[in-house]
Amino acid sequence: MPLLKQIEEAGREFAREVEQLDASMEALDSLRIRYLGRKGKIPSLFDQVPVQPKESRSEAGMILNNLKKEIEDRIAALRKVTVSKSETQPTHLDLNLPGDSVRFGTLHPVEHTMQDVKNIFTSIGFSVAYGPEIDDDYHNFEALNIPKHHPARDMQDTFYVSEDVVLRTHTSNTQIHIMEKEQPPLRVIVPGRVYRNEAVSVRSYCLFHQVEGLYINRSVSFAELKGTLEFFVGKFFGDDVKFRFRPSFFPFTEPSAEVDISCLLCGGSGCPACKNKGWVEILGCGMVDPEVFRHVGYDPEEWTGYAFGMGIEKLAMLKYQIDDIRLFFNSDVRFLRQFV
Amino acid sequence: MIVSIDWLREFVDISLEPDKVADLLTDAGLESDVVIQGKALDIEITPNRPDCMSHLGIAREIAVLTDRKLKYPELILEESSDLASDLIKVEIEIAEKCPRYACRIVRNVKVGVSPSWMKDRLEIVGLRAINNIVDVSNYVLMEMGHPLHTFDLGRIAG
Numbered sequence: 110m111p112l113l114k115q116i117e118e119a120g121r122e123f124a125r126e127v128e129q130l131d132a133s134m135e136a137l138d139s140l141r142i143r144y145l146g147r148k149g150k151i152p153s154l155f156d157q158v159p160v161q162p163k164e165s166r167s168e169a170g171m172i173l174n175n176l177k178k179e180i181e182d183r184i185a186a187l188r189k190v191t192v193s194k195s196e197t198q199p200t201h202l203d204l205n206l207p208g209d210s211v212r213f214g215t216l217h218p219v220e221h222t223m224q225d226v227k228n229i230f231t232s233i234g235f236s237v238a239y240g241p242e243i244d245d246d247y248h249n250f251e252a253l254n255i256p257k258h259h260p261a262r263d264m265q266d267t268f269y270v271s272e273d274v275v276l277r278t279h280t281s282n283t284q285i286h287i288m289e290k291e292q293p294p295l296r297v298i299v300p301g302r303v304y305r306n307e308a309v310s311v312r313s314y315c316l317f318h319q320v321e322g323l324y325i326n327r328s329v330s331f332a333e334l335k336g337t338l339e340f341f342v343g344k345f346f347g348d349d350v351k352f353r354f355r356p357s358f359f360p361f362t363e364p365s366a367e368v369d370i371s372c373l374l375c376g377g378s379g380c381p382a383c384k385n386k387g388w389v390e391i392l393g394c395g396m397v398d399p400e401v402f403r404h405v406g407y408d409p410e411e412w413t414g415y416a417f418g419m420g421i422e423k424l425a426m427l428k429y430q431i432d433d434i435r436l437f438f439n440s441d442v443r444f445l446r447q448f449v
Numbered sequence: 450m451i452v453s454i455d456w457l458r459e460f461v462d463i464s465l466e467p468d469k470v471a472d473l474l475t476d477a478g479l480e481s482d483v484v485i486q487g488k489a490l491d492i493e494i495t496p497n498r499p500d501c502m503s504h505l506g507i508a509r510e511i512a513v514l515t516d517r518k519l520k521y522p523e524l525i526l527e528e529s530s531d532l533a534s535d536l537i538k539v540e541i542e543i544a545e546k547c548p549r550y551a552c553r554i555v556r557n558v559k560v561g562v563s564p565s566w567m568k569d570r571l572e573i574v575g576l577r578a579i580n581n582i583v584d585v586s587n588y589v590l591m592e593m594g595h596p597l598h599t600f601d602l603g604r605i606a607g
Contacts, residue, residue: 259496355475
């Protein structure tokens with residue numbers, strides 16, 4: 110077949126193939142390679158040009174060049190259409206898939222428990238106050254009737270910042286700060302962080318949280334203390350939990366007591382969690398010692414009061430049956446996420 | 450503080466089971482646990498109750514709580530006519546810190562091993578038996594709550 114005829118034929122064939130082309134990038138590429146590729150139809154036709162008779166050589170070259178240009182333009186045009194099609198029709202989007210959920214943070218169980226305690230006491234008229242975590246010896250000990258060298262200092266292992274400055278060992282330091290500033294009657298709770306120089310174990314940590322309560326008025330009775338704590342225990346642990354007062358000692362209250370509740374695991378019949386006693390201690394309390402009033406300039410003949418203090422981690426451990434206090438401080442999200 | 454129930458019985462009749470005794474003491478402000486297979490009590494003594502830091506002190510509490518009589522230890526003392534003050538001179542340098550210092554001289558002491566009943570009691574309350582001299586002073590401390598010390602008269606200079 111003469112070359113000119115072959116060129117004409119190739120042009121027709123290309124037109125036919127374009128008509129049947131499916132609109133994919135792959136098909137377009139394959140078409141381009143078959144015509145314009147190094148071993149494609151157009152280059153193979155060009156190869157024949159030099160062997161043509163001299164007089165028809167330039168005409169054949171010209172026609173073939175035109176066809177090549179035509180094919181290149183056509184493919185470029187088709188490419189534009191195909192690209193824009195694939196952009197407007199994203200094939201990987203599946204609207205049936207559920208979306209990625211956003212992870213919300215949760216309140217730390219200590220904060221959560223603290224808020225529960227605060228809500229219970231503010232609901233019966235207690236206001237909330239805060240005090241310093243780094244305090245002087247006077248407010249943490251001396252004014253609370255714990256003189257230097259008194260055996261009661263051994264009750265708490267203290268972090269001393271200097272000889273006269275400590276990390277507070279209890280929120281009771283704030284009792285003194287409040288009474289120095291305010292005049293009675295007072296009804297306040299003090300949530301906060303406290304520090305003890307103790308070996309870290311399942312049961313003790315070098316820091317923990319307390320909520321302190323202080324009520325001062327004329328003729329405050331132990332019965333009022335009992336009633337307040339009974340209300341708290343019922344609200345926090347539930348009305349079916351039994352509780353008892355057990356005489357104890359704190360230098361800043363007289364008389365002093367500790368409050369036990371019936372073990373939440375065994376209901377009071379005795380189990381390993383309560384060391385077979387059926388009772389677990391939750392807080393310490395008592396009537397404010399007149400000596401404390403003297404330190405802040407209140408007349409102990411006129412004013413009376415009660416105070417109590419509870420450990421937040423301990424309450425949380427009992428309520429949520431957590432057996433290791435260190436879990437609160439390890440920041441392990443597998444633990445923390447369980448408290449929503 | 451650990452107290453031996455057997456030891457307590459010298460000062461008060463105890464007819465109750467150890468766990469009942471522990472409950473009574475706990476309710477009285479001396480938080481107690483039964484330990485060493487019921488042979489002893491582990492008592493948490495608050496700083497306001499140094500009077501309870503001995504077997505006699507705990508026995509006193511139990512006597513009151515169970516309405517029994519407290520039997521004080523019987524003291525048998527054979528004194529010689531020699532005065533200790535002739536043999537040793539005690540001087541108190543800071544009277545406000547040490548209002549009273551008492552001492553007694555015991556002659557003809559032979560250092561040896563303590564009788565086994567004494568060693569057993571010391572072991573239960575958590576002390577190691579050394580010899581009869583050391584053991585006696587520890588025994589009296591645990592029984593009466595009064596610390597004391599023994600010196601070798603022959604080695605005291607001055």
